[in-house]
Amino acid sequence: MHNYSLTRRTFLRGAASVAGLAALAACAPAAPGAQPAGEDAAPAAEQVTLTFIVDTINEGHIQMRDKWAQEFMDANPEVRIDHQTVPQEYVTKIQTLYAAGTPADIYRYLQEVTPIITVAEKNMHLQLDDFVAADSYDIDDFRPDAITLYTWEDKLYALPRDYGNQNIYYNIDLFEEAGVPVPTANWEDRDWNFETFLDAAMKLTKREGDRTTQWGFLVNRAQRPWASWLYSNGGGLVHKDDRGVATESAMTDEASVEALQFVQDLMHVHKVAPTPDLESEMGGFELFASGRVAMMVNNPSAVNRYRTIEAFRWDVATLPIGKAERRGTGGGGTGWAAAAATSAPEWAWKFIAHISSAQAELDEVSVGATTPSRVSVVLSDAFLSPDLPPANSRGFADAQEYVVRDPVHVLWPEITQRIYNPKMDQLWSGTLDAAAVAQEIADEANPLFARTE
Structure with a gap:
């Protein structure tokens, strides 16, 4: 009776080594000094490969993420998205990659496993604020408290994927x-x-x-x-x-x-x-x-x-x-994050923006196992499904106002x-x-x- 797809055993195993993960992440190569994407700083034309690593969640999610990757590659031929699904030991996989200095370019970030304060202090994630500003990316549709989960000392380190409750x-x-x-x-x-x-x-x-x-x-x-x-x-x-x-x-x-x-x-x-x-x-x-x-x-x-x-x-x-x-x-949720050490920060950001869109959240709704973090999606008929039980599905959205986040330490x-x-x-x-x-x-x-x- 857990509230996300990780098993308790996986969570505990992963949590036990968070401190070591963060220490090793601090020694990882620094991200290149690239400017945020914009009219004066377009990504390079040569093809780059971005690793996109996520746990299974369910079979529908695997197919959906394949779709996201293909959509992005069709629109951006100079980028290859290497979508890798980790069916077991997901936390261990992410930690091992950080420890080796080769973290996933983009991954599903679990703030209950690696606290946001650790992410910030150890420079684990790409800071997104400049990219959001340069692309005029509208984050107002996200619940403010969902954005807060991935913000530390006024810096944004991920975009929300979902925002669950009880x-x-x-x-x-x-x-x-x-x-x-x-x-x-x-x-x-x-x-x-x-x-x-x-x-x-x-x-x-x-x-x-x-x-x-x-x-x-x-x-x-x-x-x-x-x-x-x-x-x-x-x-x-x-x-x-x-x-x-x-x-x-x-x-x-x-x-x-x-x-x-x-x-x-x-x-x-x-x-x-x-x-x-x-x-x-x-x-x-x-x-x-x-x-x-x-x-x-x-x-x-x-x-x-x-x-x-x-x-x-x-x-x-x-x-x-x-x-x-x-x-x-x-409650709380999971987010989409990019490693600070990614060799293609502009493209990593653009892919995160793609998979965090309202349409992407609607895609997730269609395959289940999510509580949308965007207000427009959590209040949509696609999520509330008025023709299906429960009749009081609006309560799922209402409950988001009462979420108490996990402790931060x-x-x-x-x-x-x-x-x-x-x-x-x-x-x-x-x-x-x-x-x-x-x-x-x-x-x-x-x-x-x-x-x-």
Whole structure:
């Protein structure tokens, strides 16, 4: 139940070596001193080859990227796009190329794996600001917060590909059968809160003796989904300084602990959600698709998988709100970036501009597994698909207003892998309560947050 195409194992393996990647990237050859593309600085006529390296995402995406490459080459015969798909170990591949001093000219950048502050400090990516200005490239259609993900100290290091968030997917038929009002799709509604959510989950849970035959909810244990409960209760993963850099863990804040305990209790006290061992045995999506779970949290990019369900009606709703002034949803996205060491910065920029266009985002919508970062696309019928479920698909776009980005710190991937994730496993298993888990995280993470490199 992850929110992007990388497996958790791949993410952790990649995150473990981010620091080494960044250090080696700092030693990579500097980009040539070329001027941005424009009337007075046209790219050279001789043919150049640009490597375009991306993970699979899905088979439709491979064909679509081939199309992008061919379109670009047809329009620019002096350029060859070498599109390479990496079906497994994508993060490792990107890191290995950086370490060798031969990074991909263009690649799908994962800011949760290599923090934007690391990209900036180690000169890993081509800065795009001058190219944007020289070509009068309109970035206003992108959500401002999506652009912010790839900006550090007023320099832009990538263009957004998508901008995801979290929503509740729910089984309409089970709600009606239990006589429970369906949850709201209005992100400002405060009646759908922790208390009314728990009441619904309890009414939607069925038992035969000691055996649970239907659960009201399924806990998504990926970080962005579970962090959403903290944000919606006024808590968070970290505290940060004026620059937005994480300074210490916020897991021991009262609001954070309260939200964590609420989620743990769904499994181990109220027993309205399957425990991790049961989920692993039966499969998270499969439990929902088979009608054995009434609600679950997932990303809009997963919607096409839900559209394969024919046995019942389903829709999407907002996350419940706790004590926070407004909801918060874990999210963010991935971007298109060029290596600072590319030998053809003008052409690299032009290709990024091509694959970040509104038409390119519409192409991605057509093959699924994306939540568009352009306002015009995320609000389009092509994405919202009014003739298909969910009826409340506009909620996918509305949720983007409530996204809380991943923490920014040069060591965040390491802190996540070494501390947050394994400690949270103790919460999910019921080994420790929320206060104890939060304290262990803070005790081990805070010394790392104090480091700046």
